[in-house]
Amino acid sequence: MQPALFAELRRLYAAADVAGDAVQLPLLDATATARALLIEFPQASDWPSVGATLSYLADELALPRPALSVSAGGAFTLWLAFASPRPLPQLAAFFDGLRVACLSDLPADRLRCHPLSGLATVPVVPAFDAVVERWSAFIDPGMGSMFISEPGLEFPPNSERQAEMLAALRAIDDRQFARVMAQLPTPPQAAMDALPLAGHFTDPAAFLLAVMNDAAVPIGERINAASALLVAGRR
Known part of the structure; x- marks a missing residue:
């Protein structure tokens, strides 16, 4: 992986230092806090819910845009970054509020959230899946609908472009987090x-x-x- 791309992954999401050739990104540190919240939509057909969540985060909550990735198998994932490490109960409250606000119609088995799921690490993006012979990648939200019926990428994504996409993103700062927690609905x-x-x-x-x-x-x-x-x- 290109050094610039891995540096952006570390800057935004890693909970601990990690080597540049690692294939897994640590989300949890030794004190069970995390700087990232990954909301995964396993079914590509749920792209409308992904788009609705992106719109809610930007338009209703006025938060920085998260990264969006597509897996080799077709799942979409929103990568939310936080400027300060957050305890898991805080992230759980954030996710519960978001689910009530814009994902209440989505069945529980069609939504996953890491590291709340118990996963302490996740595969780095982009990566090649030898089973389906396709690549995961970070994508522009405007291209999301293209992947509903065509999962992943047939060829490896351009690493420089991937790094540029992440470099443009900013983490949710402490003031924004406090404001949103007061704004989100509670279950x-x-x-x-x-x-x-x-x-x-x-x-x-x-x-x-x-x-x-x-x-x-x-x-x-x-x-x-x-x-x-x-x-x-x-x-």
């Missing part, structure tokens, strides 16, 4: 309180694990369960 408390888990649990760890892995549970509650498991495991 109904009833939905936050209701954990749609079936079965009877006698082991607290098993219950917490079930909460953490249940996609129907609000992401903030899943983060709290994961944190409790981590604390218990360190004792």
Whole structure:
């Protein structure tokens, strides 16, 4: 990968120092804070939801434009950068508010959010997928609809152009983050309180694990369960 491109990836998203030849980008640091929030839409047919989210971030929240990537398999991902590392519960609250505001019609299994999903690292972009023999790449939002039926790129993207696209982006600063957190809607408390888990649990760890892995549970509650498991495991 071109040094300038990897430098931009580090500047915007990396939670820790990483070598220029790495194939995975660290999103979480040792204190479980992150400078990036990646919102992934696994189905290319959900491009209208991607576009609606981009519009909401820019027009309603007045936030810097995030990077947009397409995977070799056709998934779209929004890469939001934060100037200061944010604890996972803060990022979870941000994502929950965004989901209520403009993604409430999208089923839970058609939306992923990293590192809230548990992924501490993600593959760098661009990258070649040997299974489908196509490339992931950062793309201009105006080209998004072109990839609905044609996933990924057939040829490797131009590294200089990829670096230029990222160099034009800016992270969400602390003042913007505070303003947006006061502006975003909050999920109904009833939905936050209701954990749609079936079965009877006698082991607290098993219950917490079930909460953490249940996609129907609000992401903030899943983060709290994961944190409790981590604390218990360190004792």
